[in-house]
Amino acid sequence: MRTFKYKDYEITVHTEPKYNPNSMDNLPYDKVIPIDVPFDDFNTCFSLNIEKDGESTSVLIIAPHYISVESCVLPHEKGLFMLLDNFxxxxxxEAKEIVKKVDLEPYGTTERPYIYGEDYIIHGEMNIYRVSKNLEIKWQYSGRDIWERYRGPEPAFEMKEDRICLYDFMDNYYELDYDGNLIFEKENPYQVNPYIGKKQANNEQKRPDDSIKLREYRNGTRNPLRLLSRFFKGRNS
Structure with missing residues (x-):
């Protein structure tokens, strides 16, 4: 649960169970707002409990599946800022409505928003964005791979006072200023692809030798269709 203050309002954010308009098992809400998602199991629901002067209103948000309720809502001068996957x-x-919605059209999903001055920095799977308080995209940046790490102690995304430090999945390192300019870059000469193997500097990546079982499938000795044809051939001989 997270709590925000806006004027005389107190807003708490709660994770909620799935909601189906045709079900009799839904919890009661004063308003339900779907965000371009079908009413099925592949979505995420959370509620805004809005209190003022002892009166309470509950608003259910039905959002895309790939969001984190713990981090998708931030304060805004006109209410609340929400990052709901690509929106x-x-x-x-006061109106208890979503009054503006912008599709970032990202490659992949989005991870988390952060406040930077009056703007918002968004860590996406493939893109980094700076979005104004009016939801205008000021800039976006993408690297060679996704902004995730599977090794190394440093985080894949880190906001510092004057720069954003980034590692991609291949362990290449980048630094951006807050105007979206690349101010430093260091390519990892020993890039590691967990699906292929290791790449030595200035050498081509090579796929590891196929396993014995995979070779057997490829040459047909374990191919199910070949085994079936051999079975019927034996019966007809």
């Missing part, structure tokens, strides 16, 4: 939204607390 950035502005929620008006």
């Amino acid at each position: 950035v939204c502005l929620f008006d607390v």
Whole structure:
């Protein structure tokens, strides 16, 4: 649960169970707002409990599946800022409505928003964005691979006072200023692809030798169709 203050309002964010308009098992809400998602199991639901002067209103948000309820909502001067997968939204607390929604059209999913001055920095799977308080995309940046790490102690994404430090999945390192300019880059000469193997500097990556079982499937000795044809051939002989 997270709590925000806006004017005389107190808003708490809660994770909620799945919602289906045709079900009798739904919890009661004063308003339900779907964000371009079908009413099925592949979505994420959370509620905004809005309180003022002892009165409470519950608003259910039905969002795309790939969001984190713990981090997708941030304060905004007009209410709440929301990152709902590929959408950035502005929620008006007084009207209890989403009054603006912009599709970032990212490659992959989005991870988490962060406040930077009056703007928002968004860590996406493939893209880094800076979005204004009016939900205008000021810039975006993508690297050679996804902004995730599977090795190394440093985080894949880190905001510092004057720069954003990034590692991609191949362990290449980047630094951006807050205007979206690449100010430093270091390519990893010993890039590691867990699906292929290791790449030595200035050498081509080579796929590891096929396993014995895989070779057997490829040459047909374990191919199910070949085994079946051999079975019927034996019966007909």
